Amino acid sequence: MRLLAIDTATEACSVAVQTPKGVFEHWVEAPREHGDRALGMVDAVLGEAGITAADLDTIAFGRGPGAFTGVRIATALVQGMAAGLDRPVVPVSTLAAIAQGVHRRTGHRRVLAALDARMGEVYWGAWTLDEGGVMRATDEECVVPPSAVPLPSGSGWAGAGTGWSRYENLLTERIGAQLAICLGHALPAARDLLPTAAAAYAAGEAVPAEQALPVYLRDRVAERPQRG
Amino acid sequence: MRVLGIETSCDETGIALYDTERGLLGHVLHSQASVHADFGGVVPELASRDHVRRLLPLTRRVLASAGVDEAAIDGVAYTAGPGLVGALLTGAAFGQGYAWARGLPAIGVHHMEGHLLAPMLEPETPDWPFLALLVSGGHTQLVAVDGPGAYRLLGDTVDDAAGEAFDKTAQLLGLGYPGGPAVAAAARNGRAGAFRFPRPMTDRPGLDFSFSGLKTAARLAVERGDADDAVRADIALAFEQAVIDTLVIKCRRAVDATGLRRLVIAGGVGANRRLRETLAERLADVDRFFPRLEFCTDNGAMIAWAGAMRLLAGERTSQRVGARARWPLMELQPPGAGS
Numbered sequence: 001m002r003l004l005a006i007d008t009a010t011e012a013c014s015v016a017v018q019t020p021k022g023v024f025e026h027w028v029e030a031p032r033e034h035g036d037r038a039l040g041m042v043d044a045v046l047g048e049a050g051i052t053a054a055d056l057d058t059i060a061f062g063r064g065p066g067a068f069t070g071v072r073i074a075t076a077l078v079q080g081m082a083a084g085l086d087r088p089v090v091p092v093s094t095l096a097a098i099a100q101g102v103h104r105r106t107g108h109r110r111v112l113a114a115l116d117a118r119m120g121e122v123y124w125g126a127w128t129l130d131e132g133g134v135m136r137a138t139d140e141e142c143v144v145p146p147s148a149v150p151l152p153s154g155s156g157w158a159g160a161g162t163g164w165s166r167y168e169n170l171l172t173e174r175i176g177a178q179l180a181i182c183l184g185h186a187l188p189a190a191r192d193l194l195p196t197a198a199a200a201y202a203a204g205e206a207v208p209a210e211q212a213l214p215v216y217l218r219d220r221v222a223e224r225p226q227r228g
Numbered sequence: 229m230r231v232l233g234i235e236t237s238c239d240e241t242g243i244a245l246y247d248t249e250r251g252l253l254g255h256v257l258h259s260q261a262s263v264h265a266d267f268g269g270v271v272p273e274l275a276s277r278d279h280v281r282r283l284l285p286l287t288r289r290v291l292a293s294a295g296v297d298e299a300a301i302d303g304v305a306y307t308a309g310p311g312l313v314g315a316l317l318t319g320a321a322f323g324q325g326y327a328w329a330r331g332l333p334a335i336g337v338h339h340m341e342g343h344l345l346a347p348m349l350e351p352e353t354p355d356w357p358f359l360a361l362l363v364s365g366g367h368t369q370l371v372a373v374d375g376p377g378a379y380r381l382l383g384d385t386v387d388d389a390a391g392e393a394f395d396k397t398a399q400l401l402g403l404g405y406p407g408g409p410a411v412a413a414a415a416r417n418g419r420a421g422a423f424r425f426p427r428p429m430t431d432r433p434g435l436d437f438s439f440s441g442l443k444t445a446a447r448l449a450v451e452r453g454d455a456d457d458a459v460r461a462d463i464a465l466a467f468e469q470a471v472i473d474t475l476v477i478k479c480r481r482a483v484d485a486t487g488l489r490r491l492v493i494a495g496g497v498g499a500n501r502r503l504r505e506t507l508a509e510r511l512a513d514v515d516r517f518f519p520r521l522e523f524c525t526d527n528g529a530m531i532a533w534a535g536a537m538r539l540l541a542g543e544r545t546s547q548r549v550g551a552r553a554r555w556p557l558m559e560l561q562p563p564g565a566g567s
Binding site: 034035036038039040042043053069072073074075076079080081082083084085209210212213214216221222224 | 266267271273274276277280281283284285287288298313314317318319320321322323324325326327328329330547548549550551
């Protein structure tokens, strides 16, 4: 199986490829440069992996939540790439990627991922590791004030993401004794989309490129004018 | 050369396939008017959200209707500015991703160059050089088109675009969005002379425009009395006459100042019937070119045409998903000059 993954949902811009030879990744923190960099990074990573675009089985991308414009850059890019290559896609939650990254780096198996959503809110999700080593959502993701995040069941949770670095006190207080550790600032990386993407592709759950669509969570983005 | 054209600069998703030998093979347009109607204007975030849902289904539809296999596409052109950056980036990313996957050349096209050259999609095309009035919700410009990629800005709006003034006035009169057709429809029931609005900036030399004062005049007229349907129609008529008069006066001046005897009217306001009639009356000595309505408003075909012109000259936008909110038309060079 040969997978490509792209994430541009936060300040980080990253691309990763998985082949039987291993995982190859480029990751940069480059706000507002995602569009300029993403395709060049794809070529670089494919080159390091020694494969070409035509060798890919599927393309995964960070479908959000995150910065709206960034999420759409990866989404539209992957729509075009997958349509052009005639390959299916796997949309993966940005919060899942954060949780998967925590597991890869620290071994934690239960992660409360939070991204700073601005406007006094966080994008929030609780993730646990399955037997296949893939982070699975235990509940629906949501956008909520840090003081009102849904409480997870059980204990031993690790908190991670920009939501935790921004609202550490509020979130720590809210989760209380269920929290084992606050890891704070953590950005998603494309390589952490790969476990979910590989499992989904193997299970026949990759979808047509038309279904490569963002998940924003925040849907109220404009006020209707008052009618006089 | 067959070029896929992608337009997402504002609130229409336009996709087209243009063949430099055979002409336009197909084009579709999805208007977001209903998405923005409740807000009285384009909400940029909602525009971007809609584009990213439409791009691929519309592309598939164009290819299917043209009966063209994907393998027969030779290049990709997308609007890279000016416009709403978030909206532009959806088309740029999709176009660059598609071009990357198929190993095709891609180019970011200037939206206004697309509009300026839209008459080239018609059977009767103007000879170079010509004069162009670009008049839409985002722009009101008079441009001397000396040749492909050689443009001189003669006049521009100092505040609102004409189409924007139509939108705001329509909102004021409770006529809905988009405002151009709504105001024009209401104006048909208006009584001539009931109101008289100024012709802004026609009392001094120059080719610049200003429309925000007209919008204010309409607002004051509404606030002054009982604005029932008849009065609203009167205001709509007075407003429309003032905008059209102003546009035509400046066109006349531009013709006289440049000596150019060919005039292209592009942009959504070009669909206005009163504009066409008044131009026919007062610029009878000038050859007037109106691209058909679907090419007057934003569309993918004009982007495919302008992109094909530049791709044929060897220009490329290599693997960069970029967009510019502002991009002066004067920065453009003739095709191939910069590569």
